[in-house]
Amino acid sequence: MRFVDEVTVEVKGGDGGNGAVAFRREKFVPFGGPSGGDGGDGGDVVFRADERLSTLLDLRYRRKLIAKNGESGRGKDQYGAAGEDLVVRVPIGTQVFDAETGSPVADLDANEKEFVIARGGKGGRGNIHFATPQDRAPRRAEPGEPGEQRKLRIELKLLADVGLLGYPNVGKSTLIASISRARPKIADYPFTTLVPNLGVAAIGERSFVVADIPGIIEGAAEGAGLGHRFLKHVERTRVLLHILTLDPDPDRKPLQDYDVLLSELERFDPELAKRPMIVAVSKLDLPDVKKRVSSIRRGMKARGVDKVLAFSAATGEGIDELLHELVRVLDEHPVAPTPRAAPLGRPGRTAAALDDEGDDVGGDVEYVE
Incomplete structure (x- = not known):
């Protein structure tokens, strides 16, 4: 299935129905008075x-x-x-913004949470509401209000407890x-993962959601390697797991990778760099990696990171320790509050054509505001 995480759409609430102008025309009731009913409200x-x-x-x-009128x-x-x-x-995790102003409209961060994006217009009143002692046969009615109309930018930011961060x-x-x-998809070449993946990890009686964010590279904050589209998914994670390892490319160094990606996080969003982070060295089953773990830990300690885990997903070595550490940090950092959505306005009124649906109407019909 194709992964799409940003679209622009136009939404419109249904227009309210027009009030009717009609009169009773019954035998032996010469002055029956007005009988025009109200229009129905438009759908949201x-x-x-x-x-x-x-x-x-x-x-x-x-x-x-477009909702129904x-x-x-x-x-x-x-x-x-x-x-x-x-x-x-x-x-879940869909955010809605006004395409014209960029202001937030809604943040749907829980299952079955809903939000009225565009309200329908109110129905107009029929002429039964305008009868007075001075005007017993009013030929006036209200038009229905138009539904709210707006252009929206919709973004999907994955909601996860742990976000996996690292080079391809x-x-x-x-x-x-x-x-x-x-x-x-797993293969031994860069950029195998082109879309985020979600998985549920469990250790004992605890479980948590992990997001596999596609590899982020130098220049991601400016959009290199689809950096903007990848980095935004990191924003909704509670804890970051920064994975390092040795790379066949001689120009790549684990400590240098850490510095580059931390810099990219700060440039994209300074708050991301302050997010709780666990650093771990992967591919521990490879002899070269096992030899370099101690030197990587010394280098990370010089950067203020006292604890660096190591694991092998292929053999399972160090996986339980990693999961326990993730649970510990998650317990220390509860879910952050989500931003509140901006309120929606009400649409104004405009005159609309009135359809009397064949009722007995004499003379012109006047719309009232």
Whole structure:
């Protein structure tokens, strides 16, 4: 399935139905009075988080989301039916922004959480509401209000407890495959992983969600290697697991990799560099890596990191210790609060054509605001 994490759509609430202008025309009732009913309210556009979805692919092909209009009122005091709401299901972790101003609209960070993205217009009142002792046969009614309309930018940022951070080909996908049921593509070349993967790891009675973020490289904060699209998924993780290892490329050094990626985090978002982080050396089953673990730990201690774990996803060595350490740090750092969404405004009114649906109307109809 194709992974899509950002789309732009237009949304519109349903228009309210027009109020009706009609009069009673019954035998032996010469002055029956007004009988025009109210129009129905327009439907809302509602976004609802669904844990069964993992991508915004469906919205890529639905660029306009329009709720149903309310029905116009009719004669004999009949009110129009309200328009049906349009419920759009999106993945957990979906954020909605106003495309024009960039202001946040909604953050759907829990299953079944929903938010009214565009409100439907209110239905207009029929002429039964305008009868007075001075005007017993009013020929006035209200038009329905238009539904709210806006252009939105929708982003998906994965929600996970632990985010795996590291250069391409350091073993992130192999690790997530060994500690969960996730089955990412694994191969011995850079950029095997091109989309984020989620897996649930368990140790004892505890479990937590791990996100395999595609490899981030130098210049990612400026967009190198799709850096912006990858780095944004790190923002929603509670703890970062920074994985280092020896690389066949002689120009690559584990300590240098750490410095570069930490710098990229700071440039993308200074708060990310302050996120709780565990550093671990992967591929411990390789003789060269095992020889260099001590020197890597000394170099990391000089950078203020006193504890550096080591593991092999291939043999399982050090995996339990790593999982216990992740649980310990997660317990120390509860989930951070999510930003509140900006309030939605109400649409204004405009005049709309009134359809009397064949009721007995004489003369012109006046719209009132």
